[in-house]
Amino acid sequence: MELSGQFSIGTGGKNIQFSGFLLGFYNQRFLESGDTDHSKNRFNLDFGVLRVQASNKSGLRSELQINVPAIYSPDQSDEFLMQATIDWRNRKNNFSASVGYDKLPFSSASMRPQMESAFLQRPEVVRGKTFNRRDMGITLEKGFLNRRLNLIGGIYTGQGIGSITGDNDENGKFLYVGRVEAHYPSRFRNEEIDLNHSPIPRFCIGADISYSEKTVTTGTDYPILTVDGKKTSYSADFSAAWRGLSYHFEWITFNIQPNNVSLLLGKPTDYYRAQGVISQLDYYSKRLKSVFALRYDEFNPNDLIKGDNRQTLSFAYNYLIDGLNSAIKVHYFYRMQANDAAEQWAPDQLRIGWQCTF
Amino acid sequence: MKSRIILITLGFISFCSFNPPLKPLWKHRLSVDEPSDLCQTSTANEFILLADKAFVYRMDQNGNILSKLDFTGYDLEAICADDQYYYISEETFKEIYQIRKSDFVLEKTIPIQHGGGRNEGIEAMVYFPDSKKFILATEKGPQTMMEMDQSMSLISTFSIEGISEVSAMTFYKNKWFVLSDEASTLYEVDLSTKKIKAQYWLPIINPEGISFTSEGKLLVVSDDMAKIFLFEIPVQ
Numbered sequence: 189m190e191l192s193g194q195f196s197i198g199t200g201g202k203n204i205q206f207s208g209f210l211l212g213f214y215n216q217r218f219l220e221s222g223d224t225d226h227s228k229n230r231f232n233l234d235f236g237v238l239r240v241q242a243s244n245k246s247g248l249r250s251e252l253q254i255n256v257p258a259i260y261s262p263d264q265s266d267e268f269l270m271q272a273t274i275d276w277r278n279r280k281n282n283f284s285a286s287v288g289y290d291k292l293p294f295s296s297a298s299m300r301p302q303m304e305s306a307f308l309q310r311p312e313v314v315r316g317k318t319f320n321r322r323d324m325g326i327t328l329e330k331g332f333l334n335r336r337l338n339l340i341g342g343i344y345t346g347q348g349i350g351s352i353t354g355d356n357d358e359n360g361k362f363l364y365v366g367r368v369e370a371h372y373p374s375r376f377r378n379e380e381i382d383l384n385h386s387p388i389p390r391f392c393i394g395a396d397i398s399y400s401e402k403t404v405t406t407g408t409d410y411p412i413l414t415v416d417g418k419k420t421s422y423s424a425d426f427s428a429a430w431r432g433l434s435y436h437f438e439w440i441t442f443n444i445q446p447n448n449v450s451l452l453l454g455k456p457t458d459y460y461r462a463q464g465v466i467s468q469l470d471y472y473s474k475r476l477k478s479v480f481a482l483r484y485d486e487f488n489p490n491d492l493i494k495g496d497n498r499q500t501l502s503f504a505y506n507y508l509i510d511g512l513n514s515a516i517k518v519h520y521f522y523r524m525q526a527n528d529a530a531e532q533w534a535p536d537q538l539r540i541g542w543q544c545t546f
Numbered sequence: 547m548k549s550r551i552i553l554i555t556l557g558f559i560s561f562c563s564f565n566p567p568l569k570p571l572w573k574h575r576l577s578v579d580e581p582s583d584l585c586q587t588s589t590a591n592e593f594i595l596l597a598d599k600a601f602v603y604r605m606d607q608n609g610n611i612l613s614k615l616d617f618t619g620y621d622l623e624a625i626c627a628d629d630q631y632y633y634i635s636e637e638t639f640k641e642i643y644q645i646r647k648s649d650f651v652l653e654k655t656i657p658i659q660h661g662g663g664r665n666e667g668i669e670a671m672v673y674f675p676d677s678k679k680f681i682l683a684t685e686k687g688p689q690t691m692m693e694m695d696q697s698m699s700l701i702s703t704f705s706i707e708g709i710s711e712v713s714a715m716t717f718y719k720n721k722w723f724v725l726s727d728e729a730s731t732l733y734e735v736d737l738s739t740k741k742i743k744a745q746y747w748l749p750i751i752n753p754e755g756i757s758f759t760s761e762g763k764l765l766v767v768s769d770d771m772a773k774i775f776l777f778e779i780p781v782q
Contacts, residue, residue, distance in 0.1 A: 196664050198639050200657065205664045243638060243664060245620045279618065281580065281599040334579040334772035374751045374770035384728045387567055387749045513687070 211235040213541030282331040308519040311485035313464025320348030369394035382429035389430040418445040479506035495528030567749040581767035583755035609774035626671040637667035672715035
């Protein structure tokens, strides 16, 4: 789905389109008694995105997408450049080749635009702390059976933001990603909310794999963004939608084979595993112009450490003033305490935002 | 407690329920992908079908492709016809191709002034032979109807209350039909008042094109499903 609100200029054989979106929110954390750090109670601008898309009649398309507030963010996962791609599609629109900086075709939940989600933040496992969601490289996509079966594959530098202008890792090896997805009875456009109230049930299953071998470990929250060693990631997802009700399930796992064996904590293994699960249900009521959503997500950053399971139950309510082009969103994060954990892994949180396209 | 859960569940199911959709008389898989619109030719039960995003085909009333025509566009979205010509909308580049009916040769390209996004060009077109006028429709954001004269000059713009998205239009036996793919709904619209007279919910994902057979049955093509459906419209 493409949010509306764009404007374009054409010269017959060429067309350029301008659009953008804004999303600001208020965030409130509910601290345990004794906690004194209230710094997360704040107003923030999550997105202030400008997007330019050009196309011509030979099938070439280019797109530049920047998120202005990210300039001021100390967090590397807040990316200023969201997309800079040139792609070519055949006339039948079932094959494309794309070159540039863009989201990786890994994890359905990561690929879905945040503005099209009922929630104001992605699940922990796909919010850019566990793998570089964007990278520089080449992506090929081939669709079969009216794009009900899609094969996507790509090769990338593997350094995330560092790939834009920087050098590769000193071993010069790349990141490889592949995805296969099957849809029935028609192609799923990776939408989270069934805004069209699909009159018959629709389903999609997908599976992804990515592989990289690097010499430097990075990652602020979790040291698995890139790994000094081998990192093999897998995910599988299932989505369904019918009459406004939509469901998404995803399982993601990262197998880390570090060169530094001390990271294995003396256990009799040559790898450890980080993994997560997402399960969510959305309902869109046309009558109430509202979306109600419930999501469970969990992330275990290291299966060698007991009790470090980060579980969150999220509740979302959206009031769609003009569809997703102008919407008020409320997202409550209820942090659950894992069985073996000494305490809740993070405080509960409430986020209220307004998004608008132009 | 148990009865409360049952009541809540039943309430939710009824909340999610709507009027039953029309039942198709039959449906077939098309041998081409992404059908975006269709239009009756001068031959009974023969249609022009826009499909595969950029290509044009001749098709019979059962959805069999008869031939591929020697014409290629980029993003062909809508087709209609007057006595002499077919008119095909090139959505992204906001142009109308005027093509001779006799030999399917491009006569001229007509630019359409509309500043919406590249997927918000002319999505649907219909010709009214009595008034010799066209109506061109943008899909959404906002949905706009453009009344044009026979030379495709703009006369006026308007919208229809209750229709926020349009994917196809046709005119059959003095009735104007408007299709919305996002609502999976076919509307019959009164020509003079521009008000909805009747509406039919279709059990189709992404219906993109409509036309009537010589026997008065409704043909609908679905872009995402790459299927053609035949319906009987109930008499009002």
